[in-house]
Amino acid sequence: MSDPTGTWADYEISCDPDRLDPARIHHWLSTDAYWALGRSREQQDRAIAGSLSFGAYERASGRLVGYARVVTDHATFAWLCDVYVDRDVRGRGLGTALAAAVRDRLAPLGLRRVLLATDDAHGVYGKAGFAPITDPEKLMVLKTG
Incomplete structure (x- = not known):
């Protein structure tokens, strides 16, 4: 995937769990992400x-500026969620870069589908190959809280 802004070279995307900053991730999601407002630190961890x-x-600094999480069985299905880019670096394509990194990391697994839900970032994910569900009537949800 090409870098339309020329800025991705300033960033690195890694799946190394030891590099994550759980406190920063929790702060972002629990205070600024409509889907996770109020999430507890224990739940986030x-x-x-x-x-x-x-x-x-x-x-340059090693500072965490974006995050994405995938729930998967590594065989048939994955759910992309909790995608967040620090407000200080938004508009540089990092959301799309994270979605593309997820796509590329999962591709060798041969998953049947990778789903996500978004209220407002369809264009971000569309650039990484995600498309609206053609048959949403097949999906169901069990609301527990």
Whole structure:
């Protein structure tokens, strides 16, 4: 995938869980992400521990500036969630870069589908190859909280 802004070279995306900053991730999501407002730190830490996580880091400083999480069985299905880019670096294509990194990391697994849900970032994910579901009537949800 090409870098239309010429700025991705300033960032690195890694799946190394030891590089993550769980406190920063929790702060972002619990205070600024409509889908995770009020999420507890303990709940967020469990989510990170049970998922494949992607961090986007500034090369110069090593600072975490973006995050994405994938829930998957590594065989048939994955759910991309908790995609967040620090407000200070938005508009540089990092959301699309994270989605593309997820796509590329999962591609060798031969998953049947990778799903996500978004209220407002369809264009970001579309650039990485995601498309609207053609048969949403097949999907169901069990609301528990």
